[in-house]
Amino acid sequence: MKVDFVIPRYGPVGGAENAVGALARRVAEVSGWQVSLHATCATSSISWANEEPAGVQRYGSLAVNRYLVDSGRTDVWSSLDDRVQSGTASVDPAIQDEFFFHQGPVSSDLANAVEASDADLIFFAPYLFWPTMAVAPLVADRAVIIPAAHDEPFLRLSRVRDLLETSRGLVYGSRSEQRLLQRTHPIGHLPSTVLGWGIESPSITDPEILEALGLANQPYAICVGRIEHAKGAVGLVDFWRTLKSRSVIDHQLVLVGSPSIEIDDDDVLIASDVSDEGKWSLLENADFLINPSALESFSLVLFEAWTAGIPVLVNAHCETTRTHVAEAQGGLWYSDYPEFEIAVERLASDARTRDLMAKNGKLYTEATYGWDTLVRRFMDFCEHVA
């Protein structure tokens, strides 16, 4: 079997891209399977500037082909974004095409290479960027979409419906994501699977980061991911400030990620430009992880936290993360400030609860999203669809 993966960027960047890259590497190791990955030379989803060299690089058995970006996110993107988000039902398809073009990253080299590929199946992820929206229709009869979608206005665009309806099949991260997509567009009959994502545990960690950030003897809660409004970061900081003014907990809140908004860091510690090894050290030494986002298609970070041996606290309004936590019994959820306050107090002060939930989460991760299970599930799906 020959399969290709197409993602906007390759490397330890972006939840979906990272997860697809890890899956591609694992499948490439299976004998009889030929796997190629196509990505652009960009690493930043804000500029899509060419940062990596173009050409083929091998990562174990996986061939990664990088192509130059012709145009990244442009100045007109912002106004198109406002237009699209303000009323998805009324946006003309031509404007949608324009939006995806300016959303980027546009790479004609990538499009040509994918169109010329002789792979049995070509997997595209995530749905929102030009390589999926513009290139997948060129190979629709072999294109399998990995939407990595959450409930957002873009999902309702008619171009997204066209893309999904004409694809060969779909791969979802979770049942919640599958339900969301099937409720939004009439695609329930298309071949699909709920695959989930695997965790790449680190071979080495970077314990020095704790000293560097002044966390060696400081209990803390951690939040990992993009620091922006839509991911709930500001709401979390508001809640945390209020909690610290009312409660006696010693914990610090550590936000790991690049901030795209201004956060007053008197009450929280922002750790940007943290390496993957550093992130794992921070996770392992935290008391618990908080994921405040209500917009998640899978939330790999929950599984990373469980793998690192800590429980999690999630937004109860996010069906995906709440379902994971309830099924795993690996943490708690909050639907408003009072519940947040009490859940944090409990996780900060009760080691028995923390240990039990961390253990539950780890068992759930291994049983449901262990690499052997995932790769077998993926291969079964490919053989079914091809």
Added chain:
Amino acid sequence: MSDSESDANYFKEVVAEIEAEAQRRSSSGEYPRALLRSLDEEFRRWIPDASLENGVEDTIRSIEAAAYVDPAVPTSSKSPLGRCVKWAVRRLTYFYHRHVTQQITALGIHITRPLRLLDASLKSVNRRLSALEDRLDVDAAARSELLVGISISSSFDEFSEVLGQHFNHVSGRVLVGDLPNAQLLKSLRNEGVDAYGVASSDTPIQETVDVRHEHLFDHLGDLANQSLGGFILCGIPDYGSVNEQLRALRLLLLRSKPGASVAVIVLHPETWRKRLSPVATDLLHGRPMHTETWSYLLSREGASNIRVAESSDSSCCLITASLL
């Protein structure tokens, strides 16, 4: 009690304790209203509407929270002088702000009143609907209790070949549901049929590829008309109420393309009666319909080539047909 059961119970207790304590603190007035409102504003801004469980109730609460305007303007400032000036202005204009905010709050109350009436009316409709459902059928809990340990699903194995031939040349995908196990799906695929499954129960088919784990009605509700090349209706004809069986058939026919191939697998009513206790037979509203009834229903929809095959032990039947 096993370790995993005790862990699960402990988890439930912790969740319940947190919910109860949050309720207690909220109702004791521990949190100033203005504080909760400002915290809620950013928190709720990024919650998708669909995830708000109490749609109308939540909307009313948001409007009420937003309609409350605090006349006490914040006086904090980086310089002490600024703080003093703001405090003085607040004192001097407090009567004015209070007057304005009282009117805004009153407007909010007038806006939410009709919404409250609407909410009450919706709740009343839901209550009446539930009562009606109760009259139509024994509730789901009682149904499970009456059926515990009894197999009332048809055995599909010996129909695989006939089904394979019937669906071999259909154009489009074939839906099989409600699936009790993966065997039928696997046999069909071995016969070259492009089939996928819908299963409302989880465990035996969790790892079977291309199976949707959801209720058949939810799945059919989301499909477009004429999107299926055919269907095999099973499970629901064995244990669904008459209304459920008719509804499943109606939806499947709507979602099927003209010329689709269709099939129904159903237990023989006599087999069903023999397997159940007299209590269950009396109380359960759902029971298999006769093959004659399925043939009649399909012919009324204009289906042709209606054929009935019986299993070798006469326990169940297969009805196949083609739509016009």
